[in-house]
Amino acid sequence: GQQVMQIPQYQHVQEGEDFTTYCNSSTTLSNIQWYKQRPGGHPVFLIQLVKSGEVKKQKRLTFQFGEAKKNSSLHITATQTTDVGTYFCAGNSNSGYALNFGKGTSLLVTP
Amino acid sequence: ETGVTQTPRHLVMGMTNKKSLKCEQHLGHNAMYWYKQSAKKPLELMFVYNFKEQTENNSVPSRFSPECPNSSHLFLHLHTLQPEDSALYLCASSQVYAGTGLPGNTGELFFGEGSRLTVL
Numbered sequence: 149g150q151q152v153m154q155i156p157q158y159q160h161v162q163e164g165e166d167f168t169t170y171c172n173s174s175t176t177l178s179n180i181q182w183y184k185q186r187p188g189g190h191p192v193f194l195i196q197l198v199k200s201g202e203v204k205k206q207k208r209l210t211f212q213f214g215e216a217k218k219n220s221s222l223h224i225t226a227t228q229t230t231d232v233g234t235y236f237c238a239g240n241s242n243s244g245y246a247l248n249f250g251k252g253t254s255l256l257v258t259p
Numbered sequence: 260e261t262g263v264t265q266t267p268r269h270l271v272m273g274m275t276n277k278k279s280l281k282c283e284q285h286l287g288h289n290a291m292y293w294y295k296q297s298a299k300k301p302l303e304l305m306f307v308y309n310f311k312e313q314t315e316n317n318s319v320p321s322r323f324s325p326e327c328p329n330s331s332h333l334f335l336h337l338h339t340l341q342p343e344d345s346a347l348y349l350c351a352s353s354q355v356y357a358g359t360g361l362p363g364n365t366g367e368l369f370f371g372e373g374s375r376l377t378v379l
Contacts, residue, residue, distance in 0.1 A: 189372070190349060
């Protein structure tokens, strides 16, 4: 079945440094979503990418969907302490019916 | 306030107990989901209901029994659980079923705050 892998599992940065998390799927995805979960909280939707090669920006966050629609990335520029949390990618394939989540990347930002 | 309310927030139960988790969504969505979140594991999809009909059962043991009486309410009935079932159980809803993957179908999931279950 479809598997969604995320790396790195953990990332610790100094405030102001950049951060990137990568998501790879074993199968072609029809779309990919990104979620953020703060410590002790629940996942909150950030964005969905649908088109091959799509790039979307939300302030300091840049999301990319690969040309082959099998990988995606989230890049945060100049991290802030409010960026702390776990970032999940989730995708569904053209043949599947479930939204499969990666294990997430936990980001820690120290001042 | 996410528009998805889960109760109870915390539950401790013995392996012989029967309990239920409840989820209610106030967003007018058509699809509802149960996910299990354990330490060091990805969010695991358990069940999906679309327009009150179960469309996904992700090989979940029968000791977990879902119920969806209408599009706004979802239950997870628990009985004879094992300690390894201890986890955060998250309910989610979406306007449409997120699994179709149709362009333009956002399938954004709105999660509740979760029910933290401990099985002794």
